[in-house]
Amino acid sequence: MSQRGEVKRPITLADIAAQAGVAPMTVSRVLNQSGYVHEETRERVLRVARALNYRRNGLARGLKRQRTDTVGLVLGDIANPFAAELARGVRERLDEHGYTLFICVSEHSAKEDLAAFDALADHRVDGLIVATRASKLGNDRLAELVGMGIPVVLVGRDFRHEGADLVAADNHKGGYEATEHLISLGHKHIGFIGITLTSGIGLRRFQGYLEALRDHGLAVEESLIVGGTGGTDEQMPGYSTESIGFEGMRQLLKLGRRPTAVFARNDFTAVGAVSAIKEAGLRIPEDIAIVGYDDVPLASHTSPPLTTVRQPTREQGRIAAEFLLRRTGSREPVPREERILRCELVVRESTVAR
Amino acid sequence: MSQRGEVKRPITLADIAAQAGVAPMTVSRVLNQSGYVHEETRERVLRVARALNYRRNGLARGLKRQRTDTVGLVLGDIANPFAAELARGVRERLDEHGYTLFICVSEHSAKEDLAAFDALADHRVDGLIVATRASKLGNDRLAELVGMGIPVVLVGRDFRHEGADLVAADNHKGGYEATEHLISLGHKHIGFIGITLTSGIGLRRFQGYLEALRDHGLAVEESLIVGGTGGTDEQMPGYSTESIGFEGMRQLLKLGRRPTAVFARNDFTAVGAVSAIKEAGLRIPEDIAIVGYDDVPLASHTSPPLTTVRQPTREQGRIAAEFLLRRTGSREPVPREERILRCELVVRESTVAR
DNA sequence: TTGTACGCGTTATCAT
DNA sequence: ATGATAACGCGTACAA
Numbered sequence: 001m002s003q004r005g006e007v008k009r010p011i012t013l014a015d016i017a018a019q020a021g022v023a024p025m026t027v028s029r030v031l032n033q034s035g036y037v038h039e040e041t042r043e044r045v046l047r048v049a050r051a052l053n054y055r056r057n058g059l060a061r062g063l064k065r066q067r068t069d070t071v072g073l074v075l076g077d078i079a080n081p082f083a084a085e086l087a088r089g090v091r092e093r094l095d096e097h098g099y100t101l102f103i104c105v106s107e108h109s110a111k112e113d114l115a116a117f118d119a120l121a122d123h124r125v126d127g128l129i130v131a132t133r134a135s136k137l138g139n140d141r142l143a144e145l146v147g148m149g150i151p152v153v154l155v156g157r158d159f160r161h162e163g164a165d166l167v168a169a170d171n172h173k174g175g176y177e178a179t180e181h182l183i184s185l186g187h188k189h190i191g192f193i194g195i196t197l198t199s200g201i202g203l204r205r206f207q208g209y210l211e212a213l214r215d216h217g218l219a220v221e222e223s224l225i226v227g228g229t230g231g232t233d234e235q236m237p238g239y240s241t242e243s244i245g246f247e248g249m250r251q252l253l254k255l256g257r258r259p260t261a262v263f264a265r266n267d268f269t270a271v272g273a274v275s276a277i278k279e280a281g282l283r284i285p286e287d288i289a290i291v292g293y294d295d296v297p298l299a300s301h302t303s304p305p306l307t308t309v310r311q312p313t314r315e316q317g318r319i320a321a322e323f324l325l326r327r328t329g330s331r332e333p334v335p336r337e338e339r340i341l342r343c344e345l346v347v348r349e350s351t352v353a354r
Numbered sequence: 355m356s357q358r359g360e361v362k363r364p365i366t367l368a369d370i371a372a373q374a375g376v377a378p379m380t381v382s383r384v385l386n387q388s389g390y391v392h393e394e395t396r397e398r399v400l401r402v403a404r405a406l407n408y409r410r411n412g413l414a415r416g417l418k419r420q421r422t423d424t425v426g427l428v429l430g431d432i433a434n435p436f437a438a439e440l441a442r443g444v445r446e447r448l449d450e451h452g453y454t455l456f457i458c459v460s461e462h463s464a465k466e467d468l469a470a471f472d473a474l475a476d477h478r479v480d481g482l483i484v485a486t487r488a489s490k491l492g493n494d495r496l497a498e499l500v501g502m503g504i505p506v507v508l509v510g511r512d513f514r515h516e517g518a519d520l521v522a523a524d525n526h527k528g529g530y531e532a533t534e535h536l537i538s539l540g541h542k543h544i545g546f547i548g549i550t551l552t553s554g555i556g557l558r559r560f561q562g563y564l565e566a567l568r569d570h571g572l573a574v575e576e577s578l579i580v581g582g583t584g585g586t587d588e589q590m591p592g593y594s595t596e597s598i599g600f601e602g603m604r605q606l607l608k609l610g611r612r613p614t615a616v617f618a619r620n621d622f623t624a625v626g627a628v629s630a631i632k633e634a635g636l637r638i639p640e641d642i643a644i645v646g647y648d649d650v651p652l653a654s655h656t657s658p659p660l661t662t663v664r665q666p667t668r669e670q671g672r673i674a675a676e677f678l679l680r681r682t683g684s685r686e687p688v689p690r691e692e693r694i695l696r697c698e699l700v701v702r703e704s705t706v707a708r
Numbered sequence: 709t710t711g712t713a714c715g716c717g718t719t720a721t722c723a724t
Numbered sequence: 725a726t727g728a729t730a731a732c733g734c735g736t737a738c739a740a
Contacts, residue, residue: 010502010503010733012732012733012734013733013734013735014733014734022710022711023710023711023712024711024733024734024735025710025711025712025734025735025736026709026710026711028734028735029709029710029735032735034735035709035710036709036710037709037710038709038710041709041710053498053501053502055472055475055476055502056476056733056734057417057476057478057732057733057734058413058473058476058477058478059412059413059414059416059417059422059477059478059732059733059734060413060417060716060732060733060734060735061476061733061734061735062413062477062716062734063411063413063414063417063715063716063717063718063732063733063734063735064715064716064733064734064735064736065716065734065735065736066716068413068477070473070477077438078432078437078438078441078442078457079435079438079439081433083432084431084432084433085433087432087459088432088433088459088461091459091461100458100469100470100473101458101459102456102457102458102473103432103456103457103458103459104454104455104456104457105441105442105445105455105457107442107445115454116454118409119412119424119454119456121409122409122410122411122412122415123412123413123416123422123424123477124411124412124413144407147407148362148364148407148409149362149364242651242652242654242655243651245655246655268651268652271652271655271656272655274655274657275655275656275657278657297596297597297622298596298622298625298652300596301596301599301600301625301626301628301629302625302629302656303628303629303632303657364717366716366717366718367717367718367719368717376726376727377726377727377728378717378718378719378727379718379719379720379726379727379728380725380726380727382718382719383719383725383726386719388719389725389726390725390726391725391726392725392726395725395726410717410718411716411717411718413716413717413718414716414717414718414719414732415717415718415719416718416732417716417717417718417719417731417732417733417734418717418718418719418720418731418732419718419719419720419732420732
């Protein structure tokens with residue numbers, strides 16, 4: 001026997017077959033529970049397989065079967081509670097259908113987006129769910145993958161492609177309703193914190209804010225709109241925008257006529273703003289009312305509890321998974337689907353009628 | 355030609371080779387930049403490859419090369435800021451070495467842990483970093499994988515194996531120091547919120563708490579130790595333990611003699627506790643002091659800013675990656691390494707001398 | 709019920 | 725500088 005290679009070589013079907021005195025094919029049948037195998041043979045094979053600690057080779061298997069029972073999920077930022085909930089929804093559905101989910105994180109960089117798409121595509125995932133910010137590079141590459149016949153579903157991504165499904169929350173409307181809520185409470189000077197030009201989602205919310213102001217005959221005051229760097233800050237967890245909220249609010253408080261209400265692009269930004277307001281010795285909501293966005297678990301435990309806009313995050317994940325399954329499930333081309341989900345205003349104690 | 359199959363078949367090296375008038379091997383050389391290829395040939399091949407939108411088949415490639423340049427990271431809960439930071443640290447190092455990171459989430463279930471290990475192992479990742487809660491099933495399976503020669507690094511997991519490296523934060527000491535801090539401020543009745551029996555990490559912190567009490571001659575009062583369900587609550591994001599903190603604190607407030615200080619197992623739990631304290635009309639830190647754990651970004655923006663214990667999370671990720679690279683890098687068996695990192699008490703305004 | 713032959717797409721190795 | 729061959733580990737298709 002040529003047993004020189006002392007390096008632990010992974011066990012293969014052939015190894016099992018040899019020890020069990022059958023053909024590799026029989027072992028395959030046993031392990032995949034396909035075809036007929038004599039009960040006695042079956043047990044013998046299983047015993048050997050277990051004894052040798054066999055693990056099947058997914059590469060060879062995938063290569064032969066032309067599918068891997070695997071789905072890739074590309075996330076821009078794993079620290080984002082939205083991402084977590086989304087992943088949960090996706091997994092929930094995918095699990096039921098025997099798919100394994102591989103998550104790649106791109107840290108909101110277009111370059112890493114590409115890397116993630118490619119890595120996943122190269123490893124022949126059966127489908128791809130993408131929930132990162134849109135970029136020219138990324139969109140083009142996605143188009144290529146779609147062209148190659150890889151099922152792709154976009155989540156909350158500002159990019160449409162005829163071959164890829166889309167699921168998103170109606171952030172525009174959500175922003176509109178948050179703002180309208182403040183207006184209906186009698187506010188006329190409403191600030192916005194967290195404007196960024198790079199993020200499609202934030203931009204949508206901001207547009208809703210603008211539209212609500214206009215629809216109700218309120219002037220848009222540029223000084224009431226404050227930012228947050230658009231760039232990718234390596235040090236800072238992408239979504240942990242407490243600092244943006246804090247700095248932004250400080251800026252607003254310096255104004256000659258400060259806003260009586262503020263709409264923050266997300267709950268963390270809102271928390272940062274709350275922190276700045278308290279630091280200045282002002283009260284919420286009496287002096288300044290505040291609305292967040294997302295309804296993260298934290299939102300109901302701040303003081304005061306935060307009025308916010310809830311988006312059906314897990315639901316988006318579930319739908320994304322279902323859209324994908326539709327595609328992996330059929331050999332024929334599948335017509336594109338798009339689903340925009342409603343957001344819901346959750347009124348708590350950080351807003352009150354003037 | 356048997357060109358009947360109208361289904362878009364993925365482009366292969368052979369397709370490119372045919373169109374470029376060379377052998378597949380040459381194409382491989384060009385695409386992998388290995389070996390000598392005439393410049394002219396090279397360009398022709400590249401042109402064809404680009405025109406056909408070629409994507410290499412990672413399965414075939416991995417099968418042949420016996421490595422995939424891929425590392426798996428198993429996380430118990432993606433919503434946990436700890437997990438996010440950890441992943442960031444891991445990626446940071448792995449990227450530099452050309453590895454792609456695939457993340458699997460197990461939602462803190464031992465069964466899903468196994469599924470993740472297996473999926474990753476089957477797809478022949480070059481290594482595995484595991485940061486989920488320990489379980490009998492999981493530990494056994496990990497031992498098997500280690501036995502098969504797969505490089506494994508454990509992060510903050512309460513399980514030691516001679517073939518797997520370990521990196522963790524010193525949660526015991528952190529819990530000790532948090533408690534000692536409160537003691538040094540004059541507190542004698544110190545509560546603990548968030549005891550769970552299933553979580554190794556939480557347990558360590560709790561043990562530190564107990565030890566500090568004992569070392570300073572304080573009695574352990576069982577009524578001051580409150581819980582949080584140990585089970586897996588499907589509806590609740592795993593780490594979002596605001597509710598546990600909230601409910602736990604309410605319970606403590608009902609006591610005849612309530613604690614003057616509380617140590618919460620993590621910052622979110624602390625935030626929930628803060629919320630309950632305020633609801634009861636009490637002040638922090640005057641009436642009740644509170645210490646959290648983790649120093650999440652939020653902690654410095656609560657009111658009052660939270661005293662907490664910071665653990666070097668990203669650093670743990672980096673080290674885990676380095677431990678892994680050590681193993682993937684060498685054919686020989688590598689001696690086990692273990693690194694326990696110090697935590698650091700961050701004193702803010704939620705604690706003050708009595 | 710079991711086995712044989714072949715191919716999935718790639719690369720290592722040797723030959724030219 | 726390029727090509728032919730074989731093999732990675734598995735499953736499909738067919739034969740026995």
